[in-house]
Amino acid sequence: MKNYCAKSLSLLFLWLLSCSSPSKEPAIKVRFAQDPESLHPLSYGNAPALQILNYIYQSLLTVDLSNNSIQPLLAAELPTIKREDSVSYFTFAIRPEAQWDNGTPVTAQDVAFSLKMLHSPLLDNERWRDQYDFIKDIQFSKNSPKTFTLVCTGYTPEMKLMTGDFFVLPAHQFDPKGILASVPFQLIRQKFDSLSSTSTFKAFASSINQPGFARDTALVKGSGPYVLKKWSAGQSLVLEKKKAWWGNKVEAPETVLRANPSRILFQVLPDNAAALLALKTQQLDVMDNIPLVTFQEMKQDKKYQQLYNFYSPTSFDFVFMGLNGQNPKLENRLTRQALAHLVNIPQIISSLQGGLATPTVGLVHPQEKNFYNAELPQIKFDPEKAKTLLREAGWQQTSTGWQKNVNGRPQTLTLELLYRAGNSDFENMSLLFKQNAKSLGIPVTLQALESSQISERLESRKFDLYFRTLVSTPFSYNLIPLLHTSNGKEGGPNVTGFGNPETDQLLEKIAVEEHTAEKALLLKSLQKAMQEESNLIPLYFQQNKMAVSKKLDAVIISGLKPGYDLTKATLKK
Structure with a gap:
């Protein structure tokens, strides 16, 4: 019964896709994982x-x-x-x-x-x-x-x-x-x-x-090359190029003004299984964020090699573990450094990301060669080093766990790790960290919460550890909101309590420095200071996993959102 229903729903779904763009002009078909709303x-x-x-x-x-x-x-x-x-x-x-x-x-x-x-x-x-x-x-x-x-x-x-x-x-x-x-x-x-x-x-x-x-398609109008032709909420959106768009009149127009596709159809497919079915049956031309296992299988399958080009560009989405430096148990940086040595980054990248992630020493992307501190060593997974650092921080290993007096009171090193519910990568990383900490006698409680709930906990400083992704760009290194001590009070964006007068001065100089050589020195010093303080433990920069139909020419693939530019693309007849 289940197989019959699934097959019937799949056939209905494919029929809806084939009927969603009734036009003489073929459309480039793109998957959206959620409705624009x-x-x-x-x-x-x-x-x-x-x-x-x-x-x-x-x-x-x-x-x-x-x-x-x-x-x-x-x-x-x-x-x-x-x-x-x-x-x-x-x-x-x-x-x-x-x-x-x-x-x-x-x-x-x-x-x-x-x-x-x-x-x-x-x-x-x-x-x-x-x-x-x-x-x-x-x-x-x-x-x-x-x-x-x-x-x-x-x-x-x-x-x-x-x-x-x-x-x-x-x-x-x-x-x-x-x-x-x-x-x-x-x-x-x-x-x-x-x-x-x-x-x-x-x-x-x-x-x-x-x-x-x-x-309203009559009101959602601007100076750009496309108009919103149709929007079926939760199902699809159709964009059509304006026939009399002003950019067509510019002599020898720059690349940024080029808009080739006459129609673009965005299919709203929240369910990965339905989206992959559409991709495999060529009902989609572009799909990003493909689940790892499927991406690897399709990339190695000769059938799909003939139909799609596969890409895994590195993005500027920075994945890290945050530690609450204002928590009495974690205020000593040696304790935070010890916990950094319990994160097995090579294992995470290999087993959870299939090798499709870019390790980093900090929140500057390694491909930004001028600013990335390549001389800074990666923090290695080293439980013995973690033990040594814990002892140096004043913790003593007893039969009931790691203990020391904090503010005059005996404390046992127990931790709570927050991660976003529904994020399988964060869940698996949390389980791995919990296992590594347990081997050292450090109990870790895992707490899956909605993103808004995590934000509330971070803003009120009621947390120990958390996993999160920071979306960044290579155009700005004004990190004052995230790292300056003036933003470390409750409700401020510096939730980990990072910083001191020296790092504040670095941040202020970085924000205004225009010369590449000087900014590079400042940023490299900041990366070194951040590694020493270990309020943010860098894991990796994500790599997107994309498939683009070979029916398309000149699609630009990028590490910046959304990961591709379709305006230069042409659809082969």
């Missing part, structure tokens, strides 16, 4: 949503995934930068061809409106207000409606990207009554609290928060 450019909540939004809306600048370089997108060129004391000025000019779907040009006023959206009260924009807090004002050119200058507090190298890394939204579409047109951006920032009680901003918020901007 919301395509509101302010309040989208997951990675699939952001991936779709990047086809529809555009920012001033973008990253070329073929070489990880910052390139102008809506902007005609990279900004000119002027620095005066504690203020920096970034001047942009928007491409003369750039226009909205109604034929009106994209102007500096649209940029100003977008910044106002990021900072207006009563909108779901708190994360953006924090991220772009350094932009204090916008100045308009008297000579061109497409030229403007962003006035910023201070200067850090990552501002070169961040000043142009937000969606530029059509003011005429989001604010047809021009409610914000006469309200200066600087005033919104200065009078944020008082403006939230005004009828003007209440009316504006009511308009912006309407569901249509999150999923």
Whole structure:
């Protein structure tokens, strides 16, 4: 009975896939593991949503995934930068061809409106207000409606990207009554609290928060090359290229403006078994995050070798174990170093990742050769070394476990390890660590929690150990939020309690240093200090596991999210 039902459901599923894109134009078919849920450019909540939004809306600048370089997108060129004391000025000019779907040009006023959206009260924009807090004002050119200058507090190298890394939204579409047109951006920032009680901003918020901007195909429109043609919630989304897109008119367009596919179909397939069935029957052209065993089997199967190219690019997703340095049992760094020697990283990479992971000495990726501290040795799995370090930290091994007086009271070294429920890698890593610790007489309790529950425990500092993934990029090394002692208080993002005046000074210099050689020395010193303190035990950088149909040409594979660029691809007939 079970086999019959499974077969019937599979046939129904494949029939639905074959009927989901009725069009003369063939579509590139991509697997999504979850529904985007919301395509509101302010309040989208997951990675699939952001991936779709990047086809529809555009920012001033973008990253070329073929070489990880910052390139102008809506902007005609990279900004000119002027620095005066504690203020920096970034001047942009928007491409003369750039226009909205109604034929009106994209102007500096649209940029100003977008910044106002990021900072207006009563909108779901708190994360953006924090991220772009350094932009204090916008100045308009008297000579061109497409030229403007962003006035910023201070200067850090990552501002070169961040000043142009937000969606530029059509003011005429989001604010047809021009409610914000006469309200200066600087005033919104200065009078944020008082403006939230005004009828003007209440009316504006009511308009912006309407569901249509999150999923209505008539309203989800930007300056990008694609429109949302159809969205069947929980099933599929179809993007179609605009026939009269402005980027087609640019002479000898740069790579970033190239948009080849006429249709892209995103199939929402949360179940891995269903997604793999679709892949194996060629109902999908692109699938990432393939389960390890299946990826290895398909990659070695001659049948699938003829149908797909297989990739495992290293990503910037950093996997680590965090230790609570503010916990009395773990405040001595020798204790934390001892626990680091109980993590068998080669075993984890070999047995759980099939060798498809990149070991690292810290949170700088090894491929960033200028900044990675290659002279720093990897922490080895060494239980005997762990014993020695525990004794040096004042612990004594007794018949009832490792004990010492902590703050005048006898303590036994017992630990709780948190990991995200449903993450099989973290679960298996936790079991391995528990086994290694047990062999030394250290009891470890495992606690699987939802991600939000783990965040609550970390913010309140009620934890011993945890496994987590930090999504990073090679464009910014401003690690002050994560590692500076000023953020170590309860509720702050430095949850492990890392740091001292020396590391704080390193972090502050790294954040503003522009010269590669000087920044390299600072980052290498930081990596050394982090290994000595062992508040974060680095495990590896993840590698994606992808299959791309051989019917596609020129798909760019990348270590940056989402792991591929389809806009340059062509579908063979």
